[in-house]
Amino acid sequence: MGLPxxxxxxxxxxxxxxxxxxxxxxxxxxxxRSALLIxxxxxxxxxxGFLPSLIExxxxxxxxxxxxxxxxxxxxxxxxxxxxxxxATDIRRNLELPIAEMKLPVRAxxxxxDTPQSRRLRQxxxxxxxxxxxxxxxxxxxxxxxxxxxxxxxxxVIIDELHAFATTKRxxxxxxxxxxxxxxxxxxxxxxxxxxxxxxPALADFLKLREEPVEIVLGEPGAPPVVTIIDxxxxxxxxxxxxxxxxxxxxxxxxxxxxxxxxxxxxxxxxLAFDALWRINEENLAIGLHHGSLAVEQRRKVEAAMSxxxxxxxxxxxxxxxxxxxxxxxxxxxxxxxxxxxxxxxxIGRANHRLDEPSRAMIAPANRFEVLExxxxxxxxxxxxxxxxxxxxxxxxxxxQHIVGTACAQPIDREAxxxxxxxxxxxxxxxxxxxDDTFDFVATGGYALAAYDRWHRLKKLPDGRWxxxxxxxxxxxxxxxxxxxxxxxxxxxxxxxxVLGEVEExxxxxxxxGDTFVFAGRxxxxxxxxxxxxxxxxxxxxxxxxPAYGGGRLPLSTFLADxxxxxxxDPARHPKLPAEVREWxxxxxxxxxxxxxxxxLIEGFPRGGKxxxxxxxxxxxxxxxxxxxxxxxxxxxxxxxxLGFVATDYxxxxxxxxxxxxxxxxxxxxxxxxxxxxxxxxxxxxxxRRSFRNVAVIAGLIERRFxxxxxxxxxxTFSSDLIYDTLRQHEPGHILLRAxxxxxxxxxxxxxxxxxxxxxxxxxxxxxxxxxxxxxxxPVLLEIGRESVLGGTAEDELLDIAAQELIDEATxx
Numbered sequence: 001m002g003l004p005x006x007x008x009x010x011x012x013x014x015x016x017x018x019x020x021x022x023x024x025x026x027x028x029x030x031x032x033r034s035a036l037l038i039x040x041x042x043x044x045x046x047x048x049g050f051l052p053s054l055i056e057x058x059x060x061x062x063x064x065x066x067x068x069x070x071x072x073x074x075x076x077x078x079x080x081x082x083x084x085x086x087x088a089t090d091i092r093r094n095l096e097l098p099i100a101e102m103k104l105p106v107r108a109x110x111x112x113x114d115t116p117q118s119r120r121l122r123q124x125x126x127x128x129x130x131x132x133x134x135x136x137x138x139x140x141x142x143x144x145x146x147x148x149x150x151x152x153x154x155x156x157v158i159i160d161e162l163h164a165f166a167t168t169k170r171x172x173x174x175x176x177x178x179x180x181x182x183x184x185x186x187x188x189x190x191x192x193x194x195x196x197x198x199x200x201p202a203l204a205d206f207l208k209l210r211e212e213p214v215e216i217v218l219g220e221p222g223a224p225p226v227v228t229i230i231d232x233x234x235x236x237x238x239x240x241x242x243x244x245x246x247x248x249x250x251x252x253x254x255x256x257x258x259x260x261x262x263x264x265x266x267x268x269x270x271x272l273a274f275d276a277l278w279r280i281n282e283e284n285l286a287i288g289l290h291h292g293s294l295a296v297e298q299r300r301k302v303e304a305a306m307s308x309x310x311x312x313x314x315x316x317x318x319x320x321x322x323x324x325x326x327x328x329x330x331x332x333x334x335x336x337x338x339x340x341x342x343x344x345x346x347x348i349g350r351a352n353h354r355l356d357e358p359s360r361a362m363i364a365p366a367n368r369f370e371v372l373e374x375x376x377x378x379x380x381x382x383x384x385x386x387x388x389x390x391x392x393x394x395x396x397x398x399x400x401q402h403i404v405g406t407a408c409a410q411p412i413d414r415e416a417x418x419x420x421x422x423x424x425x426x427x428x429x430x431x432x433x434x435x436d437d438t439f440d441f442v443a444t445g446g447y448a449l450a451a452y453d454r455w456h457r458l459k460k461l462p463d464g465r466w467x468x469x470x471x472x473x474x475x476x477x478x479x480x481x482x483x484x485x486x487x488x489x490x491x492x493x494x495x496x497x498x499v500l501g502e503v504e505e506x507x508x509x510x511x512x513x514g515d516t517f518v519f520a521g522r523x524x525x526x527x528x529x530x531x532x533x534x535x536x537x538x539x540x541x542x543x544x545x546x547p548a549y550g551g552g553r554l555p556l557s558t559f560l561a562d563x564x565x566x567x568x569x570d571p572a573r574h575p576k577l578p579a580e581v582r583e584w585x586x587x588x589x590x591x592x593x594x595x596x597x598x599x600x601l602i603e604g605f606p607r608g609g610k611x612x613x614x615x616x617x618x619x620x621x622x623x624x625x626x627x628x629x630x631x632x633x634x635x636x637x638x639x640x641x642x643l644g645f646v647a648t649d650y651x652x653x654x655x656x657x658x659x660x661x662x663x664x665x666x667x668x669x670x671x672x673x674x675x676x677x678x679x680x681x682x683x684x685x686x687x688x689r690r691s692f693r694n695v696a697v698i699a700g701l702i703e704r705r706f707x708x709x710x711x712x713x714x715x716x717t718f719s720s721d722l723i724y725d726t727l728r729q730h731e732p733g734h735i736l737l738r739a740x741x742x743x744x745x746x747x748x749x750x751x752x753x754x755x756x757x758x759x760x761x762x763x764x765x766x767x768x769x770x771x772x773x774x775x776x777x778x779p780v781l782l783e784i785g786r787e788s789v790l791g792g793t794a795e796d797e798l799l800d801i802a803a804q805e806l807i808d809e810a811t812x813x
Contacts, residue, residue, distance in 0.1 A: 002018075002023065003018055003023070003026065003051075003055070004055055004058075004059065006058065006102055007051070007054075007055060007102070010098060010101060010102050013101075019043065019044055019048070019219065019220065020219075020220070021037055021039055021043070021044075021048055021217050021218070021219040021220075022044055022047065022048040022051055024217045025037060025048045025049065025051065025052060025191065025217060026051055026052050026055065028052075028189075028215055028217070029052030029053075029056070029156070029189065030052070032187070032189055033189060033212060033214075033215055034189045034190040034191065034207050034208075034209075034210075034212070034214045034215070035189075035191050035192070035207075035214060035215040035216070035217050036162070036191075036192040036194070036200065036203060036204040036207060036214055036215070036216050036217065037049065037191065037192065037193050037194070037217045037219065038194055038195070038197050038200055038216070038217070038218050038219065039193075039195065039217075039218070039219025039220070040195050040219065040220075040221060040222040040349065041195050041222075041349030041350070041359065042222060042349075042352065042357075042359075043195075043219045043220065043222060045160075045193045045194075045195065045219070046091055046094070046160065046193065047098075048193075049080070049158040049160070049191050049193050050078065050080075050095060050130070050158070052156065053077055053078040053129075053130065053155070053156050054098070054099070054104060054106060056077075056155070057077055057104070057105070057106050057129055058102075058104050058105065058106065061105045062105075073126065074107070074125075074126035074127040074128060074129070075127060075129070075153035076127040076128070076129070076131055076150060076151065076153055076154055077129045077130065077153065077154070077155050077156065078129065078130045078131070078154075078155065078156040078157075078158065079131055079133065079138070079151075079154060079156070079157045079158070079181075080130065080131065080132040080133070080158045080160065081133060081134065081135060081138060081157065081158065081159045081160065081174065082132060082133070082134055082160050082161070083134070083135075083160070083161050083164045083165060083170075084134070084319065084320075085112040085113065085114055085134055086299065086303055086319065086320065087160065087161075088110045088111075088112055088132040088133055088134060089110050089112070089114075089132070089300075089303075090303070090307075091110075091132050091160070092108050092109065092110040092130075092132045093307070095108045095130065096108070106129045106130065107128040107129050107130070108128060108129065108130040108131075108132070109123060109128040109130070109131055109132070110131070110132040110133065111123055111131055111132070111133045111137050111141075112133060112134050112137055113134070113136065113137065114296045114300075115137075124141075124144065124146060124150060127150060127153075135165070135170055135173060135174045135177065135482075136481055136482040136484075138174075138177050139173065139177055139402075139405055139481050139482070140478055140481055142177055142180050142181075142405060142406070142409060143405040143406075143408035143409055143474065143477060143478060143481070144408070144409060145408075145409060145410075147184065147409040147410075148184055148409070148410065151181060151184040151185050152184065152185060153185070154181065154184070154185035154187075154188045155185075155187060155188055155189070156188060156189055156190075156191065157178065157181060157188055157189070157190050157191065158191045158192075158193065159174070159178075159190070159191070159192050159193070159207075160193045161193065161194060161195075161346075162192035162193060162194045162203060162206065162207075163194045163196055163197055163198075163203060163342070163388070165206075166202075166203055166206055166389075166391075167388075167389040167390070167391055167392055168392075168483075169395050169397075169398050169483040169698070170482075170483045170484065171206075171426070172392075172394065172395045172398045172399075172424075172426045172427075172483075173398050173401070173402065173482070173483050175206065175424040175425060175426050175427070176398070176399065176402040176421065176424055176427070177402070178190065178207075178209060178424070179209055179420050179421065179423055179424045180402075180406060180420065182209040182210065182420075182423075183420055190207045190209060190214070191207075192204070192206065192207050192214075195345070195346065195349055196342040196345045196346050196349075196386055197386070197388075198342065198386040198387060198388030199388055200216050200218075201216070202391070204216050205425050206425045208425065209423055209424070210423075221384075222356070223356055223357055223358040223359075224358060224381075224382070224384070225345075225348045225358050225359040225360070225361060225381060226358045226359070226360050226361070227344075227348065227360075227361045227362070227363065227378050227381050227382075228361075228362050228363075228378075229362070229363050229364075229365065229371070229374050229375065229378065229578075230246055230249050230250070230253070230333075230362050230363065230364045231249075231578065232245055232246040232248075232249050232364070233248065233249065234246075234248075235580060236365070236367065236368055236371060236578060236580050236581065237366065237367045237368070238367060238368055238778050238779050238782060238807060239367050239778070239779040239780075239782035239783060240366055240367055240782075241269070241336060241366050241367070242269055242272050242273070242336075242366060243269075243273070243335050243336050243364050243365070243366035244272070244273075244276050246335070246364040246366075247273070247276040247277060247280065248280060249364070250262065250277070250333055250335070250364060251277055251280055251281070253331070253333065253362065254277075254285060254287070254312055254313045255283065255285070255312075257312075257330050257331040258312075258328055258329075258330045259306070259309065259311060259312060259313065259328040259329045259330060259331075260312070260313040260314075260329070260330070260331040260332070260333055261313070261314055261316055261320060261329055261331075261332050261333070261347075261350050261351070262277075262313060262314070262315045262316070262333045262335055263316055263317070263318075263320075263332060263333065263334050263335065263347045264315065264316070264317060264335045264336060265317070265336050265338075265339065266317065267291045267292065267293055267317055267547070268546045268547060269317075269335070269336065270289060270290075270291045270315050270316065270317050271289070271291075271518045271519060271521070271546050271547070272518070272546055273315050273335055274287070274289040274315040274521045275518050275521070275523075277313075277315065278521070285312040285313065286305070286310060286311045286312050286313075287311065287312060287313045287314070287315070288302040288305060288306065288311045288313070288314040288315070289302065289314065289315050289316075289520065289521040290302045290303070290314055290315070290316040290317075290319055290320055291316065291317040291319050292317065292319045293489075293501045293502050293503060293547075294500065294501040294520055295498070295499050295500055295501045295502075295520075297498070297499075298500065298501060298520060299319070302314060306328075306329075309328045320350065329350055329351050329352070330351055330352055330360065331351055331360050331361065331362070332347055332348050332350050332351045332359070332360070332361040332362075333361070333362050333363075333364060334347060334361065334362070334363045334364065335364045335366075336364070336365070336366045336370065337363070337365055337366070337370035337373040337374050337377070337556075338363065338373075338374070338377050338560075339373075339556050339557060339560070339649075340387050340556075340557040340559070340560060341377055341380040341381065341385065341386055341387045341557070341559060341560060342386045342387055342388060344361075344363075344377050344381065345381060345386065347361070348361040348381070363377070363378070367779060368580070368581050368584055368779065369564075369648070369649070369650045369651075369779055371577060371578060371581045372564050372567055372568065372577070372581070373556065373560060373564055373649075373650075375567060375573070375576055375577060376560050376563035376564045376566070376567055377560060377563075379563065379567075379573075380559070380560070380563060385559075386559075387557045387558070387559030387560065390752070391425075391426070392426075392746050393742055393746070394426050394427045394429075394430045394434070395426070395483075395698075395739070395742075395743070396434060396437075396438050396699075396735055396736075396738065396739040396742075397694075397695040397696075397698040397699040397736065397739050397743070398483055398698060399421065399427065399430075399435070399438050400438050400441060400442050400698075400699040400700060400735075401477075401481070401483070401698055401699060401700055402421075403417075403438065403439060403442045403458075404442055404457060404458075404468075404473065404477045404700055405477055405481065407442075407457075407458055407466060407467060407468050407473075408468060408473070408474040408477055408478075411461055411465035411466060411467040412458075412465060412466045412467075413464075413465050414439065414464075414465075414466060418432070418435055421435065434735070434738075437735040438735050439466075440735075441699070441734070441735045441736065442457055442458055442700075443456070443457065443458040443459075443460075443466065444456055444458075445701075446727075446731060446734050446735065446736075447730070447731050447734075448726055448727050448730040448731035448734060449723075449726075449727075455701070456469050457469055457470075457473045457700070476700070476703050477700065479703070480697070480700065480703050483698050485694045485697050485698060489502035489503065489504060489505065490502060490503060490504075490505050490508050490529070490532060490533065490534050491532075491533045491534065492519055492520070492524070492533075492534045492536060493533050493534065493535060493536065494524075494536055494537065494538075495527060495535050495536065495537050499533075500519060500520040500522070500524075500536075501519065501520055503519060503534070503547040504547065507545075507547045508526075508529065508534050511526045511534075511545070512526070513526060513527055513528050514526065515542075515545065516539040516541070516542035516543070516544040516545070517544050517545040517546065517547065518544045518545070518546050519546075519547060522538070523538070523539045523540070523544055524536040524537070524538065524539055525537045525538065525539035525542075556618070556619075556620040556621070556649040556650070557620075558619075558620075558753060558756075561618040561619060561620065562597070564618055564650070565595060565596070565597045565618055566597060568585070568594045568595050568596070569594060569595070569596045569597055584775050584776075585775075587775045587810075587811050587813065588774055588775045588776045590813060591770065591774050591775060591810070591813070592768045592770060592774040592776070593766070593768060594776075595616040595618070595776075596766075598764060599761075599764045599765070599766045600615065600616070600617065600669070600757070600760065600761035600764060600765050600766065601615075601616045601766050601768065602614065602615045602616070602665060602765055602766070602767050602768070603616075603767075603768045603769075603770055603774055603776075603777055604659050604660070604767065604768070604769050604770065605769070605770040605771065605772055605773055605774070605777075606659070606771075606772075607772065607773055607781075610643065610655045610656065610657065611640075611655065611656055611657065611658060611659040612653060612654070612655045612773070612777070612781070613653070613654045613655070613656075613659075613660065613665075614651055614652070614653045614654075614774075614776075614777040614780060615627075615651065615652045615653075615654075615669075616650065616651055616776065617650075617651070617652055617757055618649075618650050618651075619753045619754065619756075619757050620649050620753060621647050621648060621649050622753075623751075623753040623754045623757065624647030624648070624649075624651075624652040625647045626751070626754055627647075627652055627754055627757070628645035628646075628647050628652055628654060629645075630673050630677050630678060631645070631652075631654060631668055631669075631673075632644075632645055632654065633677055633680070634667070634668050634673070634677065635654070635656055635660070635668065638660070638664055638667070638668075639658065640656045640657070640658045640659075640660055640664070641656045641657040641658055642654060642655070642656040643655050643656050643657065644784075646780060646781075646783045646784050648779065648780055648783060650779075650780075651776070651777070651779065651780040652780070653777070653780040653781060653783070653784070655784075659769075662765075662767050665765055665767055666763075666765060669758060669761050669762075669765060670758070670762075671755070671758045671759060671762060673758060674751065674754065674755055674758065678751075688724075688740055688741070688744055689720070689721060689724055691740045691741075691743045691744040692720055692724045692736065692737070692740040693720040693721075694743065695736055695739050695740050695743055696720050696723065696724075696736060697720075699736060699739070701723065701736065702719050702720055702723070724737075772809050772810070772812075773806065773809055773810045774810055775810045775811055777810065778806055778807055778810045781806060782806070
């Protein structure tokens with residue numbers, strides 16, 4: 001079937017024709033069926049998601065069937081869920097055009113944490129037809145007493161950028177909320193939208209909340225993107241992560257294009273890149289800065305300027321990764337290696353929102369290993385291959401939070417609720433024991449905490465259902481909702497001026513009045529803390545610091561790591577590399593050998609009175625850090641007297657006082673490392689405590705925010721450590737301790753990759769004993785003692801004399 005005349009004429013007036021996937025979603029909606037639409041950026045995905053709702057609402061109201069509309073009452077018809085607040089606002093703004101041009105009797109609004117309280121109250125009293133929101137705002141809406149009434153009329157739920165949720169704790173929370181919606185609105189259908197999907201059936205399964213299958217709709221592929229690697233005039237650094245050597249080329253590229261987005265991987269890198277561009281901005285080009293720690297007003301100002309075409313460029317983190325539609329953007333620059341192909345494709349899609357025109361992007365690698373990674377990503381883009389994360393086990397801390405949120409709205413029937421939880425993809429195989437233990441924890445705190453009334457959050461009714469023990473529980477839930485656990489933040493404010501945003505409390509604690517730092521694209525002088533706000537003034541000089549944020553750098557994906565190994569062992573692909581990198585690899589082949597896919601290359605050499613071991617694992621920083629911890633324990637037992645280690649995404653470097661033999665290396669890298677050694681290390685390290693802190697916050701055991709106050713990092717840590725020690729002593733099988741170990745293994749240690757590495761290395765270690773450092777080992781040794789970005793901005797300055805000596809030593813034939 002085609003579109004109604006009104007909608008067909010609107011398409012014609014804009015010189016468009018509805019695409020097959022748009023028509024397919026309209027047809028599926030008429031059948032009441034759920035769907036996953038996979039289509040490239042510029043293919044009209046978002047319009048495809050909303051078209052059926054716009055058509056249905058218009059037809060019902062034109063025929064006089066909508067009684068609530070006749071009475072002037074609001075009823076929610078379609079809920080749109082976005083991973084970003086900016087995207088929810090942007091989609092609402094984009095929908096205003098077709099609604100206005102076709103004079104549709106439809107009201108669309110957005111609701112996020114930035115929405116004024118007065119508007120949020122009005123939306124609950126008189127809901128709009130279409131509501132754009134985020135998972136956290138949805139969880140809040142589901143926790144209100146009027147949730148059943150508010151969602152009773154819901155006909156459609158659209159989840160944009162679905163792939164961004166699927167394997168995260170936030171995705172687990174969203175899945176539970178969607179299942180709740182399926183209960184409250186049994187007639188609702190679910191529509192997922194995504195441009196980058198590695199496993200379509202698995203993603204479609206995320207939407208399967210009823211017996212009927214979810215239809216997968218594939219859009220036309222569109223023109224392939226054009227991606228190149230920037231050839232910087234300055235020499236490519238051997239180490240570092242900021243890519244400052246490429247800033248002059250990036251500035252010239254900005255000059256040659258209409259509007260560019262420069263994506264970086266961390267907020268600290270965003271501040272440094274923005275500062276470096278402004279220092280050479282002789283033409284005074286309008287360049288903006290956008291990341292999640294900036295004040296709402298700052299972000300909105302940048303978004304509005306981009307929408308109006310007033311900016312030539314914006315430096316951004318993942319805060320602008322997803323879905324934002326700015327038609328004037330004609331180039332994306334990825335500063336630093338992308339760390340994953342799907343992430344790169346998502347960012348490339350921000351340029352040239354037309355299906356028949358290629359998106360254009362450039363990559364500016366920050367160092368020599370990143371050149372290899374960038375080439376691997378470029379080849380994967382050309383081959384249209386994507387990477388994806390494996391599913392994670394059901395997150396019990398998230399389930400605990402959802403139990404409380406559900407009880408805030410109405411009493412819970414435990415059996416019906418278990419069935420509701422089990423129909424979600426992440427919790428489909430949840431053991432009944434885990435569910436019961438989690439529910440009991442929410443109700444009483446568990447055996448070890450049952451004596452404390454504050455952790456009794458549910459009470460049983462005579463009819464067997466469970467309700468909140470106190471209204472205070474609902475207030476605490478609503479102030480702490482969500483799975484994004486950030487370290488405590490402090491507002492940064494200009495004296496007699498606006499609030500610029502927030503930085504982590506620990507960063508401010510490391511400053512003394514007079515210190516300078518870069519934030520919100522400005523050079524600031526720290527004056528002191530007043531009423532929990534960092535007071536600042538404009539600075540004119542000094543050696544500024546840059547705030548670093550929890551979460552750190554993105555780890556290299558397994559898929560890209562495999563491709564990097566492939567490039568290293570295939571000389572036929574080396575001509576694609578810059579001359580400096582080719583020479584680097586040529587000397588490495590002469591001095592030692594290149595890493596291969598079927599062996600683990602380990603080099604050993606003396607330097608400065610120490611014995612170094614460098615393992616070319618290519619398993620990402622997280623896995624390498626865990627491996628380094630475990631190896632140093634084993635080296636200590638062997639009498640090798642280890643002194644330390646350093647990990648990058650590509651290489652692990654260790655040093656001690658004695659060199660290992662080949663037989664000792666085989667023992668060091670044995671698979672049994674992941675048994676007793678791992679257990680002992682996890683128990684001794686702060687890793688489990690850190691993981692427990694996050695789990696306890698998400699599960700509601702510890703509140704970050706309390707009515708009238710916000711806990712400091714030190715208070716949260718003290719509370720969580722005290723409870724952690726109590727549970728380990730008196731109830732070691734407590735559900736939160738189980739969740740903690742699971743969380744630590746998944747998120748912090750990257751154990752699966754580590755296990756795959758050790759399995760691959762068994763019997764296939766290639767040990768090269770050298771008389772001095774090799775060229776490929778230079779980058780990891782440059783990391784030893786490198787000052788954190790917290791301490792200054794000199795990370796990518798010209799290499800000092802000591803570093804140059806290291807390079808000269810490695811490249812001397």
